[in-house]
Amino acid sequence: MIRASGLKVTAPRVAVLRTLQQLPHSSAERVFDGVKDELSSTSPQAVYGILAAFTGAGLVRRFDPPGSPALFECRVGDNHHHLVCIRCATVRDVDCVIGEAPCxxxxxxxxxxxxxxxxxxxxxxxxxxxxxxxDDDS
Amino acid sequence: MIRASGLKVTAPRVAVLRTLQQLPHSSAERVFDGVKDELSSTSPQAVYGILAAFTGAGLVRRFDPPGSPALFECRVGDNHHHLVCIRCATVRDVDCVIGEAPCxxxxxxxxxxxxxxxxxxxxxxxxxxxxxxxDDDS
DNA sequence: AGTTTGTTTTGAGTAGTTCAAAACAAACGG
DNA sequence: CCGTTTGTTTTGAACTACTCAAAACAAACT
Structure with missing residues (x-):
């Protein structure tokens, strides 16, 4: 699956992909934390590099919420959108508003x-x- | 007009607003450059503060293109959208796709x-x- | 003009990310 | 299975865009 995108298959890459499948909408740092659990020797920069490679290859999608670090997700290909809470920064996927490729x-x-x-x-x-x-009541 | 939003009218604020009217979709740094021309004593931090105040007051709209610094514009109230060139980062306004408030x-x-x-x-x-x-031909 | 209140300056600091070079490992050929 | 090539990861540093805090300052009201 990584190989299908023309990228070499390495342990850190597999770990990044697995982490991202388990925790969608993860920041680079959160992916790094997840990867560290199974591969302690991995560096944060490797994660940045891997995520950039995956994004370029179309394997993952990058999403930049204003005011927060970039998030990454595996769900790709469908042009789905995001619902962001301006208070806790939680992200939810939403399908297209109208039909297939709306906007x-x-x-x-x-x-x-x-x-x-x-x-x-x-x-x-x-x-x-x-x-x-x-809060307003107080 | 600034006063109408409950903010004090100061020289830097007027300069920021005028710069933003002349150059929409400007980054904080570009606004700062424009302001410096008429008010050389202004600090970058003042511009950040003013833009934050204006954004909070609804006088200007902030727009965060992925991979570039935040941009600011005066056009506000209508829920218009943005067309971004992924190569040169030029931004163009586009009206709503369908009807009034589409998405x-x-x-x-x-x-x-x-x-x-x-x-x-x-x-x-x-x-x-x-x-x-x-480039591709080469 | 004096007082208050909000604004700006000055100076420093931070998060998130990117860059570069050297060490390293996957993939392919023999 | 081993060496070579090519792409990947580590290590270390740097950078951009932005934020914070305290002191100096100026607009607005009286």
Whole structure:
């Protein structure tokens, strides 16, 4: 599966992929923590390199929530979107809003060739909504 | 106009707003450069502070393109989207894809209260498309 | 003009990420 | 199975964009 993307199969790479399957929407640091458990000799920089290689090969998708470190996930190919809690930074996947590839075509592309659309919904998750309203009461 | 938002009117703030009107989609550093031209005593930190204050007051909108510094623009209120060139990082505004507030409601909100949707189209601008195909020929 | 309150300067510090060179290991050929 | 090549990982350092805190300062109200 890694090999199918034209990349060499190494222990750290397998570990990164497995960690990412277990914990989607993980930051580079969290992936590193997960990898360390099974391969203690791995360096953080290796994880950065591996994630960059995987992203370039289309094996993982990178997602940059504003104000937080970049997140990575294996779910790739479908153009799904993300729901981000502005309070606790939790991320949830959401399927396309309308049909297959919804926002993939802007109304006026201004001469651009559009490859992908990144849609991020900002909101409050259930937990944080109740927590926030409790704060307001005080 | 600044005063209407409950903020004190100061020279640096006026300069930031004017710079942002002249050069939309500017990074904090570029705003700082523009402000320096008329107010040389202004510090970069002041610009960061002012932009944060304006963003909080809803006077300017902040936009975080992946891999680039944050950009700021005055156009606010309408939920317009952005077209980003993945090669030269140029940004163009695009109006909503469908109707008024298009992607503002995800198909399944997973218990979130959604406030806003950030839509970013990744692509190649006209210039970079020709430049890229020329590179490929070599 | 004086006081208050919020703003800006000054200076330092941080997180997240990237770069470069050397050590190393997977994959292929013999 | 061993050597060579090529790509990967380690090690170490650096960098960008941004944030924090305290003191100096200026706008706004009286």
């Amino acid at each position: 993939l075509q802007p109304s006026d592309d201004a001469g651009f060739t559009v490859f992908a659309a990144e849609v991020t919904f900002n909101g409050l998750c259930g937990q944080c909504r109740t927590a926030a309203s409790t | 503002l409601q995800p198909s399944d909100d997973a218990g979130f209260t959604v406030f806003a949707a950030e839509v970013t189209f990744n692509g190649l601008c006209g210039q970079c498309r020709t430049a890229a195909s020329t």
